[in-house]
Amino acid sequence: MKKIGILFGMENTFPNAFIERVNSKGEDGIIAEAVTIDKVIQAAPSEYAVIIDRISQDVPFYRSYLKNAALAGTAVINNPFWWSADEKFFNNALAEQIGVPVPKTVLLPSKQRPENTTETSFRNLAFPMAWEEIFQYVGFPAYMKPHDGGGWKSVYRVVNPQDMWIKHEETGQLVMMLQEEIVFDDYVRCYCIGQKDVLVMPYEPRNPHHLRYAADLKAQGEEREKLLETIKDYTLKLNVALGYDFNTVEFAVRDGIPYAIDFCNPAPDADIYSVGRDNFEWVVEAAANMAIERAKKQVAGQINLTWGTFVSQAVNGISAPAASPAIPSAEPAAAPAPEKAPKAAKPAASKPAPAKAAAGKAAKPTKTETPAKPAKTADTTPSATEVKVKASVPKKPAKSLGAIATEPIPVAEPAEPKVPTTKAAATKAPAKNSKLKKS
Template sequence: MKKIGILFGMENTFPNAFIERVNSKGESGIIAEAVTIDKVIQAGPTEYAVIIDRISQDVPFYRAFLKNAAISGTAVINNPFWWSADEKFFNNALAEKIGVPVPKTVLLPSKQRPENTSETSFRNLAFPMAWEEIFQYVGFPAYMKPHDGGGWKSVYKVVNPQDMWHKHEETGQLVMMLQEEIEFEDYFRCYCIGQKDVLIMPYEPRNPHHLRYATEMKTTGEAREKLLETIRDYTLKLNVALGYDFNTVEFAVRDGIPIAIDFCNPAPDADIYSVGPDNFEWVVEAAANMAIERAKKQIPGQTNLTWGSFINDAVSIPAVAPVPAVAQPVAVEPEPVATPPVDTAKEVKVKAVTPKKATKAATAKAPEPVAEPEPKIPTKKAAVTKAPAKNSKIKKS
């Protein structure tokens, strides 16, 4: 019997519906249930072939449990090793590399230095940074958000440099990124399950949470069909590259071009009261089918995780061919030369040699070691943002 478990927190509608849907299909040798954890022993296997993770992003204990389960053969969805290392700034860089449009984005150092660091820790950070170039690249208004955050936590809209520096004061040790604002005519949130099933949902992020799916697509005609096809293609590209089996991707459409805004959601919203009954039904069915398929393919004791093409491509790079060894000439030992016999009858006198006295130069003391000079610190306030000098080209608003 193979068990499919679901690990969840406060949500109610999706976990129960998921369990009921899997069990209603009557797949031989497969059942679904809520995960129960009574102990976690290193390298100890779990009783689950598959675990759908809906909560470990908020509970480090669960995250450690899932990694331990994964190395013993459980297919954990989503891969806890990958999403733990994943973050928004990297995602944007990867999206750009695979041809998916994203907002112009730059990384900012934290306002406060991390604990256990000093000014010397930041000797490689230029001060001040190239703020004129940064602002010209991103433009205003813009959004400042944590480079590895989510859930719209610590997100600020900034309208000019002074506004950004003022709000940056509140961010403490968070590493932020500054991202261009996208004025959009259409907005979509897309579910992608199993890296093959895509549901495109019109979405209005400016509405109250419970009304964000209560909107309609504005693009019509041939442009509508072309846009939907492009969005589906981009959604699949991103999830295949990142290795997510259960994810949502958000697109803001500007001038007919879908721009990926958010696509790192290890436990995307699937509550019936927010996504609506029709979308909820699609998610439950697709998730149940995907979990059953993964359970059938799961091989006990082996790694059953999904890794994205970004990782797979890196692993499959062939090793550099070894340089062929050059044959070395074989050394031929010379024929032994006969030595004349020694007449042991004769006494051999050995002259004793008295060692010479050490010269003054030899007896001179070794020079004292020269202390390494203190490193030059380029700034007194490294890793702290600061408005440019008075001669800066940035215009104050």
């Protein structure tokens, strides 16, 4: 007998429906139940062939239990090793490499130094950072959000550099991302199950939670069909690359182009009261079929996890696609100005994070039209004996991390920030003679 278990917390509708659906299919030698844990002994196998994980992101004990179970042969969905390593900033970088449009995004140091670190810990961090290039690349308005967060926590809309520095004061030890804002024409949320089944759901993130799926696409006719096909293609590409068997992907559509906004949701909302009965029915059926399929393929005593192409290609020595150009370097005053980010209308809500696409997950011009840089061939790479390594010492260690402390000022007309002298920050503002233009 092979058991399919589901590990969950507060949610009720999906886990119970999933168990009932699997058992209703009457598959010979397969049953489903809620996971029960009475002991966890190192390297000891669990009693489950498959476990659907819905809660370990919030319970470290469960995450460690799942890794131990996977080591002993359980097919854990989603892979707990990859889920532990994954984060949103990396996902954006990977999406760019595989040709899926994503927001222009940069990584920012935390406002406060992590615990048990000192000024010396950050001697490799430039002080100040290249703020002109960063702001020219992203543009304003923009959104600032945690690089590995979720649930709309600590998301800020910022309208200019000074506004960003002020709001960065509130972020503590969080490592943040800065992303361009996108005002979307359409917005969708897609379930992807088993890296093959995709359900595209029109979604309105500005509505109250229980009404977000009460929406429809504005695109119609041939335009709609083409858009849906592109969205499905991008959804599959992302989940195959990341190795997720149960995930959601959100896209903001601007000028007919779907931009991947959020695609790191390995325990996505599947409650009937939020997603609606039809969508709920689809995900229960797809998840049950996937779990049964995985149970049939599971081989006791061997690793039965799904690994994305990013990991499998690395293990097999296959080169990753060449990355697209990153932030443009600073140019002399006479050089052409860097491309400005598209202007975006302000979201309807007056508070930060009015819409998920515009909520810091702002969309990015597509990279699919940019030819990839050719990889270096073997004959152009210097041998080990030819490489000369020059030791370097950082110019200035950062004394602390984070946004510069400033006096509150009207955001609409930013003043030059006051640079502290005793507790200078790694995210120090540009000097007064900076070339940076006020927004």
